[in-house]
Amino acid sequence: MKRFDYYPGHMAKTKRELKEKLKWADIVYEVVDARGPVSTRNADLDGLVGKKPRFILMNKADLANKEEVDRFASFFASEGLKALPLQADSKASIRRILPATETYLEELSGPKTPKHRTFRPFRALVVGIPNVGKSTIINRLVEKRVTAVGDTPNITRHLQVVRIHDKLELIDSPGVLWPKIASEATGLKLALLGALKDHLIPKDEVVIHGFKLLKERYPEAFRKRYDLESIDMETVALFDAIGRRMGCIQKGGGIDYDRGMDRFLHDFRHKKFGRIMVETVEDL
Ligand SMILES: Nc1nc2c(ncn2[C@@H]2O[C@H](COP(=O)(O)OP(=O)(O)OP(=O)(O)O)[C@@H](O)[C@H]2O)c(=O)[nH]1
Ligand SMILES: [Mg+2]
Structure with missing residues (x-):
């Protein structure tokens, strides 16, 4: 599978930056393409995110088979992962993210919640491979109802943080990960979905x-x-x-x-x- 090994030089830098952003985050929105919800994940994320709460957003659900997407949601649940089908260009769909996040965080809270979390909003970071809709999701989440919180100098100098809800803040630039091409079959799926540069395969x-x-x-x-x-x-x-x-x-x-x-x-x-x-x- 040698010819599918591809790791652009700038990815090391991107990963470093992602690590910085992750330090700041309490919850991670992992965006995947609903038409290939497993192949469009990135295995490196597990190590990077650690035990932080993670929410899989199966985006572009409008292009995918609904029943199959629901079955993937159950599959993720069986692996202990929360997943929500999403259509980023639909307001109604975007509106479901916050309540679902709240419910999820409430499920997680209780005795295990560190005390400081009751004093400030949760902080979320959007991550995922190219072209899955990260920017669209951020733009839609941030639209209008926001107050810019500004740079947070004690974390990373250029992190722009926006409050999207009294309980949730968002970093306004996504964490980009390169797709993991575990096999020829995965590479072909990613290419079909447009998640790989066309010249790679x-x-x-x-x-x-x-x-x-x-x-x-x-x-x-x-x-x-x-x-x-x-x-x-x-x-x-x-x-x-x-x-x-x-x-x-x-x-x-x-x-x-x-x-x-x-x-x-x-x-x-x-x-x-x-x-x-x-x-x-x-x-x-
Ligand atoms: N049909 C459909 N298209 C979507 C949806 N979300 C995003 N798109 C489209 O998918 C393309 C990629 O969206 P972006 O938000 O730029 O994706 P990204 O993850 O930020 O991509 P990179 O910045 O390249 O990493 C755009 O053409 C969007 O309009 C969705 O839910 N449904
Ligand atoms: Mg983008």
Whole structure:
């Protein structure tokens, strides 16, 4: 799996910064993509967060299969982790975060709560891999009802803290983690979801994986999207048929595969096959 090893130089610095922010936080919002809630986590976070309360936000739930997302919530619960499906661009959905956090923190409080916590709001940090919606969540949480608390010099000089609730404060920049690519299968899922830079895995491999997944799980949505009579054909023939249907034709009349693949990936990432999952609880 050598070719999937990828650790950009700036990640060491990012991790250091994340550690600083974590010192400040009482609770961590771990944002994942609801279409692949396990593959879009990052194993390093366990070590970094330690025993701090953690809340998994399964974001982009509007793009994912609802029943499957609920099953992942139960799966996380069985591992002792709280998880909430979320659609960051919906106000109603964002509004559920605070009460759910309060309930969670109340569950955790009681005899174990350190005394100082009754005197100040809880402090939350949003973390996750790229493109899962961290910034959208922060912007939506912070919108309007906030009072800026300002820099907190005794912790880290440039941490901007905002009060979003009388019981909760938020650091206004997210902690970014690189995805952990544990296997080729995970890499392909992350690439399909757009959580990896496109050049990391050859595009045709990602597309072929997308074809395979759709053929297995969502054949009718796949067939309908491209108005095909059948999808029961070899990969190359499928490439051709889809490319033709999308009008991705070069000057000489051949299929423009590159454009076709981009169009397909865009479709995959933007609900053109309905609410889909790149993994299910059974897969794990
Ligand atoms: N459909 C849908 N799209 C979302 C949702 N949340 C975020 N997005 C979109 O996902 C894309 C990435 O969102 P960001 O908030 O920039 O993600 P991020 O985690 O901050 O990404 P980085 O800054 O690259 O680490 C944007 O195009 C958002 O509009 C959601 O709940 N549903
Ligand atoms: Mg961001």
